[in-house]
Amino acid sequence: MKTIEVAAAVIKHNDKILVTRRGYGEFIDMWEFPGGKIEPFETMEEALIREIKEELEVNINILDYLTTIEYDYPDFHLTMHCFICTICSGEIHLNAHNEARWITNEHLYSLNWVPADVLVVERLKNFVYNQEL
Secondary structure (H helix, E strand, C coil): CCEEEEEEEEEEECCEEEEEEECCCCCCCCEECCEEECCCCCCHHHHHHHHHHHHHCEEEEEEEEEEEEEEECCCCEEEEEEEEEEEEEECCCCCCEEEEEEEEHHHHHHCCECHHHHHHHHHHCCCCCCCCC
């Protein structure tokens, strides 16, 4: 089975995190943490910075590594490296998504998540977003 390796951003601001809704493809209108594929010449962090700039038109600071999720979809295996981030400059523009929301931890379970991202939500269950990392 083919493996796709991606990096995803859990972007925090005070007690909220940014979630995005896919605007295309098999999982259209499902929620996810933004990010994308790691190119062969990139580190996970470089890929994440590039992907967030492409998808949301903002620059991020990567604060800390959160987790790596392994998930088997019918056609491929996903390895998703997740990082806690903040926006350091720019204004959000949705280039790959049809909606974005800042939500609190207690609202994470109210969204229809892309399957692999459900595992990230589980990892975030007890995370305190306003802590300084």
